[in-house]
Amino acid sequence: MKRLGAAVLVMAVGCAPLDVERRTERGPLLRTYSQEKALNERIPFAKTQVQWPQLTLAFSSSDICRTEQHGEYAEDIISTHSNMGAAAAVSTGGILTVLGGTLLVGRTLFSDTPNRSAIDEQGRYGASSRDVATGWGLGLLIAGVPAVVAGIVQLSRSGETRETRKTDELLSLREVPCQPKPVDGVVELAGGPGPQPPPRLTLNGALVLTADEIRQLSFVGLALDGTPVTLEEEDLDRLETFRTCATLLATPVDPQALAGEARSQPDRLRMKRELARGCTTLPGAPAQPLLEAIEGALGSTAL
Amino acid sequence: MRRLIRWWPLICLTACSGPDAPDAAVCRDVVVRLCQSAGACPGVAVQLDLELSCEATLLQRTGCEDDAFAFASPTRERVLECREPLLSWGMSTDHPPTCVDATRFLTECPDVAGFFREGQP
Numbered sequence: 010m011k012r013l014g015a016a017v018l019v020m021a022v023g024c025a026p027l028d029v030e031r032r033t034e035r036g037p038l039l040r041t042y043s044q045e046k047a048l049n050e051r052i053p054f055a056k057t058q059v060q061w062p063q064l065t066l067a068f069s070s071s072d073i074c075r076t077e078q079h080g081e082y083a084e085d086i087i088s089t090h091s092n093m094g095a096a097a098a099v100s101t102g103g104i105l106t107v108l109g110g111t112l113l114v115g116r117t118l119f120s121d122t123p124n125r126s127a128i129d130e131q132g133r134y135g136a137s138s139r140d141v142a143t144g145w146g147l148g149l150l151i152a153g154v155p156a157v158v159a160g161i162v163q164l165s166r167s168g169e170t171r172e173t174r175k176t177d178e179l180l181s182l183r184e185v186p187c188q189p190k191p192v193d194g195v196v197e198l199a200g201g202p203g204p205q206p207p208p209r210l211t212l213n214g215a216l217v218l219t220a221d222e223i224r225q226l227s228f229v230g231l232a233l234d235g236t237p238v239t240l241e242e243e244d245l246d247r248l249e250t251f252r253t254c255a256t257l258l259a260t261p262v263d264p265q266a267l268a269g270e271a272r273s274q275p276d277r278l279r280m281k282r283e284l285a286r287g288c289t290t291l292p293g294a295p296a297q298p299l300l301e302a303i304e305g306a307l308g309s310t311a312l
Numbered sequence: 313m314r315r316l317i318r319w320w321p322l323i324c325l326t327a328c329s330g331p332d333a334p335d336a337a338v339c340r341d342v343v344v345r346l347c348q349s350a351g352a353c354p355g356v357a358v359q360l361d362l363e364l365s366c367e368a369t370l371l372q373r374t375g376c377e378d379d380a381f382a383f384a385s386p387t388r389e390r391v392l393e394c395r396e397p398l399l400s401w402g403m404s405t406d407h408p409p410t411c412v413d414a415t416r417f418l419t420e421c422p423d424v425a426g427f428f429r430e431g432q433p
């Protein structure tokens with residue numbers, strides 16, 4: 010009978026639900042680390058080298074290396090267990106239990122004489138006051154005790170639990186070309202306004218273009234074996250400077266013409282001076298005579 | 313407490329009713345109810361062949377004024393069965409049965425009605 014009573018209580022209490030509210034709090038930074046991995050996506054790159062009057066395009070096939078910077082944090086998961094009805098269950102169950110227990114304990118105070126003022130359909134007298142008190146007492150106990158136990162269990166299970174775990178966060182991501190390998194192939198100079206230049210073959214992973222060739226070619230982009238070639242910004246600037254200087258330095262220096270231009274179109278000549286200065290950055294480029302002539306023409310005009 | 317738990321099914325069964333009422337008490341209960349309706353329903357008084365003092369007449373006629381009275385014919389079970397229409401207002405005798413219920417008692421149970429009209433055979 011005790012086991013049966015315990016089983017009934019467990020069944021009554023075991024299914025009592027608790028409201029759980031979870032929140033996450035970020036703790037301190039534990040460490041940072043970087044992770045590098047190749048994406049195995051090789052794409053063609055080209056670097057430029059100038060030794061006037063030649064521009065060398067060095068082709069290579071590079072992988073893309075992704076560098077990830079990670080931060081490892083401590084993270085607290087805080088679970089708050091609560092039940093709004095637990096206190097009400099304890100108080101209500103407590104009242105019912107006390108009433109039921111009082112009736113049962115004090116049942117001997119009630120009369121054991123049957124109620125002779127009424128006879129039911131079966132010909133029985135009405136129950137005695139003691140029987141009625143006992144029935145009510147048992148009923149109230151049966152309703153009250155599980156409620157009290159359930160409420161107490163719920164109250165004891167209420168509260169906060171804290172679980173700490175590590176969490177990882179990606180802080181930064183950088184993708185750069187890596188593991189370059191020289192590569193040969195057919196180079197197409199494409200995208201210019203004029204007729205497309207004929208494709209050219211590389212030799213030892215390089216294509217050499219002279220200033221005269223560059224001046225006559227019109228192209229915007231490069232493709233190696235049909236795949237667009239990527240140039241980094243520095244190499245792209247150098248290519249454009251070489252192309253400009255190939256045109257600028259092709260004309261012989263004429264101080265008289267420059268003096269005339271200084272008078273008629275000084276702004277244009279100043280711009281030409283800036284371009285000539287840019288040409289001096291190219292190794293071996295004979296830009297100095299032109300630059301001095303322009304300076305001279307502009308200087309005489311100023312006087 | 314342990315004894316209570318052991319006997320709780322019996323307690324539950326008996327909590328709403330007490331011991332069997334003796335035949336004399338059952339008979340007197342029917343007499344009270346019949347006489348309550350006889351005062352309000354003239355047909356009942358006629359069918360039971362009553363004089364001025366209803367309860368005294370029926371108690372004397374049936375013999376159930378004696379505490380040792382016991383039903384023979386009709387039996388206790390039959391009287392209880394026929395008494396049910398008279399309980400439509402409850403177990404208590406504070407409220408008299410309606411004329412319809414009293415008439416049902418007399419028409420549906422002629423043997424029990426005859427017992428109250430003519431007494432124990």
